[in-house]
Amino acid sequence: GENVEQHPSTLSVQEGDSAVIKCTYSDSASNYFPWYKQELGKRPQLIIDIRSNVGEKKDQRIAVTLNKTAKHFSLHITETQPEDSAVYFCAATANMDSNYQLIWGAGTKLIIKP
Amino acid sequence: DVKVTQSSRYLVKRTGEKVFLECVQDMDHENMFWYRQDPGLGLRLIYFSYDVKMKEKGDIPEGYSVSREKKERFSLILESASTNQTSMYLCASLGNEKLFFGSGTQLSVL
Numbered sequence: 001g002e003n004v005e006q007h008p009s010t011l012s013v014q015e016g017d018s019a020v021i022k023c024t025y026s027d028s029a030s031n032y033f034p035w036y037k038q039e040l041g042k043r044p045q046l047i048i049d050i051r052s053n054v055g056e057k058k059d060q061r062i063a064v065t066l067n068k069t070a071k072h073f074s075l076h077i078t079e080t081q082p083e084d085s086a087v088y089f090c091a092a093t094a095n096m097d098s099n100y101q102l103i104w105g106a107g108t109k110l111i112i113k114p
Numbered sequence: 115d116v117k118v119t120q121s122s123r124y125l126v127k128r129t130g131e132k133v134f135l136e137c138v139q140d141m142d143h144e145n146m147f148w149y150r151q152d153p154g155l156g157l158r159l160i161y162f163s164y165d166v167k168m169k170e171k172g173d174i175p176e177g178y179s180v181s182r183e184k185k186e187r188f189s190l191i192l193e194s195a196s197t198n199q200t201s202m203y204l205c206a207s208l209g210n211e212k213l214f215f216g217s218g219t220q221l222s223v224l
Contacts, residue, residue: 043215089156100145100208106156
């Protein structure tokens with residue numbers, strides 16, 4: 001079945017620098033890749049997603065890139081700010097149009113150092 | 115704004131007790147999910163439901179059951195709680211291709 005690996009498990013960056021989190025997936029049929037952010041003590045929330053017919057998507061300081069050949073996708077955060085500190089989860093699914101069974105990465109704890 | 119409400123934020127139970135975790139959503143969503151969240155393991159799907167009275171096993175259904183008698187309510191049941199079920203439990207509903215999560219229930223089984 002599908003497997004999603006996420007790296008690194010912890011990432012510490014200086015405020016203002018960029019952060020990159022990478023995920024690889026195993027099922028070549030996967031066609032939808034969301035990213036969720038979970039701040040400490042709060043619920044996960046969708047921050048950005050990408051479909052397999054697109055190579056890159058941006059939303060202000062965050063972007064996601066997808067390489068279907070290599071089967072990996074990445075989250076890029078530029079000009080990091082203290083409020084970016086959180087755990088970030090990637091996910092993948094080949095069943096977006098049916099039961100939406102997401103396979104999740106293990107999460108990356110992003111720490112923004114002042 | 116979509117609301118997904120979980121009945122308890124913190125719960126402490128004893129080994130062998132029957133435990134009910136309740137989840138209610140107010141947006142008429144068809145698909146609802148129960149996840150378990152443990153450090154370093156991400157989110158693992160326990161059960162999901164795509165309609166009233168319909169349920170499907172996720173990746174780790176052992177020791178759990180679910181109930182969906184009404185569209186807005188999806189309950190997770192631990193038939194006989196064990197210490198290895200100590201965890202954070204997250205309920206979610208699906209709308210507009212987006213998962214909306216509840217605030218979670220931190221369950222401790224002693």
